[in-house]
Amino acid sequence: MDQPEFYAEGALVNVLTTQPLDRTLDYRAPEGGCAQGAYVQVPLGPRQVLGVVWGPGRGDFDYAKIRPVTRVLNVAPMRDELREFLIRAGEYTLTPIDSMLRLATRVPGLSDPPSMQKVYRLGDQTPDRMTDARARVLAVLEDYGGLAFTLKELADMAGTSSSVVKGLVTQGAVLEEATPRDAPYPALDLDRSGKPLTGDQENAATRLRAGLQSESYGTTLLRGVTGSGKTEVYLEAVAECLKLGRQALVLLPEIALTAEFLTRVEARFGARPAEWHSGVTMTERRRAWKMVGQGGAQLVVGARSALFLPYRDLGLIVVDEEHDNSYKQEDGSLYNARDMAVLRAAICGARVVLASATPSLESWANAEAGKYERIDMTDRFGPAILPDMDAIDMRAEAMSSGKWISPSLQGEVRQRMEKGEQALLFLNRRGYAPVTLCRACGEQIECEHCSASMVEHRFLKRLVCHQCGESRPMPEKCPSCEAEGTLAPIGPGVERLAEEAAELFPDARIATLSSDLFGSARALKAGIEAIAQGGADIIIGTQLVAKGHNFPLLTLVGVIDADLGLQGSDLRAAERTFQLMRQVAGRAGRSERKGAALLQTYQPEHPVIRAILDGDEESFWRAEADQRRAAGMPPYGRLAGIILSSPDPQAPFQFGTTLARHDDALREIGAQLFGPAAAPIARIRGRHRVRLLVKAPKGAPLQQAITKWLAPARLPKDMRLAVDIDPQSFY
Numbered sequence: 001m002d003q004p005e006f007y008a009e010g011a012l013v014n015v016l017t018t019q020p021l022d023r024t025l026d027y028r029a030p031e032g033g034c035a036q037g038a039y040v041q042v043p044l045g046p047r048q049v050l051g052v053v054w055g056p057g058r059g060d061f062d063y064a065k066i067r068p069v070t071r072v073l074n075v076a077p078m079r080d081e082l083r084e085f086l087i088r089a090g091e092y093t094l095t096p097i098d099s100m101l102r103l104a105t106r107v108p109g110l111s112d113p114p115s116m117q118k119v120y121r122l123g124d125q126t127p128d129r130m131t132d133a134r135a136r137v138l139a140v141l142e143d144y145g146g147l148a149f150t151l152k153e154l155a156d157m158a159g160t161s162s163s164v165v166k167g168l169v170t171q172g173a174v175l176e177e178a179t180p181r182d183a184p185y186p187a188l189d190l191d192r193s194g195k196p197l198t199g200d201q202e203n204a205a206t207r208l209r210a211g212l213q214s215e216s217y218g219t220t221l222l223r224g225v226t227g228s229g230k231t232e233v234y235l236e237a238v239a240e241c242l243k244l245g246r247q248a249l250v251l252l253p254e255i256a257l258t259a260e261f262l263t264r265v266e267a268r269f270g271a272r273p274a275e276w277h278s279g280v281t282m283t284e285r286r287r288a289w290k291m292v293g294q295g296g297a298q299l300v301v302g303a304r305s306a307l308f309l310p311y312r313d314l315g316l317i318v319v320d321e322e323h324d325n326s327y328k329q330e331d332g333s334l335y336n337a338r339d340m341a342v343l344r345a346a347i348c349g350a351r352v353v354l355a356s357a358t359p360s361l362e363s364w365a366n367a368e369a370g371k372y373e374r375i376d377m378t379d380r381f382g383p384a385i386l387p388d389m390d391a392i393d394m395r396a397e398a399m400s401s402g403k404w405i406s407p408s409l410q411g412e413v414r415q416r417m418e419k420g421e422q423a424l425l426f427l428n429r430r431g432y433a434p435v436t437l438c439r440a441c442g443e444q445i446e447c448e449h450c451s452a453s454m455v456e457h458r459f460l461k462r463l464v465c466h467q468c469g470e471s472r473p474m475p476e477k478c479p480s481c482e483a484e485g486t487l488a489p490i491g492p493g494v495e496r497l498a499e500e501a502a503e504l505f506p507d508a509r510i511a512t513l514s515s516d517l518f519g520s521a522r523a524l525k526a527g528i529e530a531i532a533q534g535g536a537d538i539i540i541g542t543q544l545v546a547k548g549h550n551f552p553l554l555t556l557v558g559v560i561d562a563d564l565g566l567q568g569s570d571l572r573a574a575e576r577t578f579q580l581m582r583q584v585a586g587r588a589g590r591s592e593r594k595g596a597a598l599l600q601t602y603q604p605e606h607p608v609i610r611a612i613l614d615g616d617e618e619s620f621w622r623a624e625a626d627q628r629r630a631a632g633m634p635p636y637g638r639l640a641g642i643i644l645s646s647p648d649p650q651a652p653f654q655f656g657t658t659l660a661r662h663d664d665a666l667r668e669i670g671a672q673l674f675g676p677a678a679a680p681i682a683r684i685r686g687r688h689r690v691r692l693l694v695k696a697p698k699g700a701p702l703q704q705a706i707t708k709w710l711a712p713a714r715l716p717k718d719m720r721l722a723v724d725i726d727p728q729s730f731y
């Protein structure tokens with residue numbers, strides 16, 4: 001491209017703003033000029049909005065009426081690499097470029113001028129008088145070990161007023177300092193050596209290092225059984241990347257895992273990296289964004305949105321637990337962080353490491369096809385060995401109604417307790433009971449805004465809709481027939497399971513691990529640590545426990561309902577059940593004690609259950625791949641979901657039918673259209689939902705065809721249309 005690098009004052013520039021305008025706008029370069037890619041503040045009507053200098057002005061507008069750029073922000077200009085990534089990711093996901101720019105600038109106060117600010121950190125004095133509010137302030141500072149906060153952030157986090165903080169400052173218990181906003185992160189010490197590696201780990205690390213030294217794009221599937229020490233291996237790749245002077249990004253599927261991971265990074269490199277996720281304070285977020293762009297952050301650890309940071313020279317992206325569903329953004333811009341990581345790396349010449357014990361079928365197939373390098377780590381680290389796995393045939397168990405822990409499983413739990421070991425009872429359902437029914441009139445309590453059952457959360461004493469989050473107090477009377485005391489819980493959630501366990505094992509210390517039972521990520525982390533150190537005999541857990549946490553005393557995993565994930569017609573039901581069961585089972589026996597995993601099932605002969613028990617992963621993947629290939633389903637064909645929603649119950653169907661009638665653009669590429677059909681969850685937040693599904697051969701230009709197909713459509717009032725390329729869920 002023959003674009004000027006710099007625009008002198010008064011020159012016309014074309015600016016992409018974060019506003020949904022469908023076009024870019026011309027402005028005049030401000031005093032001092034502006035660079036290509038500069039982040040700027042520009043007037044738009046009466047407002048000031050954020051934008052990026054996208055190119056030379058088009059000049060198709062009267063120059064005299066063109067307003068100047070208000071201000072150039074004091075941050076590194078957007079690099080061509082990020083620009084190309086936003087454009088291509090937008091084209092792939094059919095997301096407008098302004099939305100992509102919003103994803104890349106989700107940081108408050110970006111336009112604040114650089115200045116000094118007052119920050120507050122822990123002092124060494126004890127206050128003469130300790131109040132609850134003061135204790136909370138000090139607890140926040142201790143929890144964040146050494147981090148400093150602005151007055152407002154600290155007061156907000158402690159749930160108190162700024163005067164309490166100021167009071168602690170006069171006592172010397174809190175220190176007030178002036179610091180430049182947005183200081184660089186401390187340098188990571190690359191000369192420190194990591195933990196000694198096993199032969200298996202060393203081989204894997206050597207191959208990853210070699211990839212990095214090539215300084216060109218490549219993706220590696222790092223498949224390591226649970227406990228094989230994948231993290232140490234990819235930290236070696238991080239070290240190699242940083243030694244080459246490039247930046248690294250590690251994506252984690254869940255915020256609750258970040259704290260444990262940061263501790264490992266600190267142990268390995270002697271300092272903490274930049275953090276990027278929704279739990280990070282506003283000040284830290286802005287600092288991370290700016291420092292990533294200026295090279296003041298070598299390593300970023302974060303959630304999927306960290307992919308959109310303005311790296312100066314990104315050399316490595318690690319996607320840990322790459323099969324995890326949470327990498328697919330299901331709200332707003334529908335993108336899969338795993339796939340977008342590969343796209344960004346291909347643009348900027350970086351390496352990608354996809355780490356998992358149970359890879360997604362997509363990644364497995366890409367490795368089979370030779371697109372990804374594949375490294376297998378089969379030795380479990382240290383003395384740990386894979387657990388014995390077996391089914392409990394529930395058809396042969398004497399179960400009483402409203403009970404879910406079979407006599408066989410009870411016996412196994414008892415044995416572990418006698419030996420001072422831990423048992424985990426796994427059920428992937430939050431709350432007390434998934435359904436609440438009136439025994440008098442048969443009414444099932446549903447959310448007023450969604451076609452979903454309200455889930456009783458006894459701990460909160462509320463009914464909660466897991467679709468929209470709406471909650472209300474547990475009613476005393478049936479909302480339908482007004483009978484009193486007739487509401488009955490149907491089916492188990494973890495809270496109810498905990499109640500059953502408490503009756504069965506009155507002497508046991510029982511801990512329930514479910515994300516909604518902890519007030520914050522910090523409380524959750526503290527809870528997990530206490531349990532891991534032996535603070536419970538029996539752990540009742542949702543899928544939260546399947547994700548990477550270590551429980552050294554845990555030797556038994558009992559899966560309460562192994563059939564749960566097999567219900568429904570989801571394309572990925574088998575794959576997900578397989579992954580989740582393998583992950584959960586992998587929690588058992590991670591130290592020198594051998595573990596066992598028992599699956600309660602009514603269909604022990606089901607092929608997926610058999611594959612889980614046999615542990616023959618390659619056969620499972622091959623069988624699953626054969627089925628998908630025969631059906632032309634992903635990854636051997638392509639899918640796109642179209643979701644129409646409206647407050648009007650008829651409108652989405654009518655509109656969907658019109659779309660379906662004019663599907664020439666789809667048929668031209670050999671694609672088929674299914675629907676419209678009512679979505680499995682036919683109403684969410686008061687909006688009626690209808691789905692269409694486009695199925696296309698692999699390699700067909702799906703996005704172009706969909707764009708062409710939808711271009712003439714005029715959305716009726718209040719109708720929303722969302723396109724989900726490569727859908728992961730079909731709700």
Ligand SMILES: [Zn+2]
Nearest residue numbers: 438441478481
């Ligand atoms: Zn009733």
Ligand SMILES: [Zn+2]
Nearest residue numbers: 447450465468
């Ligand atoms: Zn709802």
